[in-house]
Amino acid sequence: MPFMKGIEPIRRTLKYLQQGRLVLKDNIHIFSINYNTSGRTHSGIRGFIFWHLAQVQFKNPEVQVITFKNMTPSPFIQCYYENGKKMLIDVDDKDKDEIMDHLVKVVGKSKELLAREAELREKKDNPANFGYGCDKSCMCTVPGQVPCPQVVPLPNHYRGKFKWYQNNV
Template sequence: MPLKGRFPIRRTLQYLSQGDVVFKDSVKVMTVNYNTHGELGEGARKFVFFNIPQIQYKNPWVQIMLFKNMTPTPFLRFYLDSGEQVLVDVETKSNKEIMEHVKKILGKNECCPAVVPLPRELTGKFQAALRAGAQD
């Protein structure tokens, strides 16, 4: 893949896999409302430009919709499978602060086996090898 266009690094597999936000299974839709002009939405614009591709890569089951210039203040809205909605105000926040906040409220725990691999002694292959060695 040629590295052409604006910030082609965003399309590399290494960059996409660096995203650390993996949503809980209850998150179904994420909407981002932001403005293309103004200082209050600078963090939201950078979040959309740099972090949304990482979130899409790590969460392929989540539908992400972007709304430009429809509201005076930028915000995120998450729709959960229970019908509940979570509203996150991102006005005057940087893209890193937005990522940390979203990870804290709707991200999976760090110790989740889907995010962090289990220790070797807790895997089934290791347990089976121990049992086979004990029978000999």
């Protein structure tokens, strides 16, 4: 498997990408990171990019993520909103976990909002759903399906015990 080569190949697995905690708010369109490739104060943001940037991109496919290297004396993250406003987040001398916690708190969606969106995504009004809490209680109420064996007995050739275990029927 060629994707399991290189440093820390765990970062390229689907399970790892799905475990990302940062889901950006809907009105953020661009997420830019400015840092240097050397320097002690930039080590936290380099760790964030190494470990968490792929998760952020995976969880936010509609957001443009940009990294600018070696263009600034101090590291920062800038978020651009759809109404033209910008938010500047200073990440100078913070480690990767502090940066992630701060971003989740400031520009991330809350856990309650994520739970509500997941519930709405389930689409309980799908006509293919049946059972308790749905429009149809049983599959036999759908036109073209076999009626319930409770109401109308199944023909013998539909039943396995007559088909395979009875020789003289």
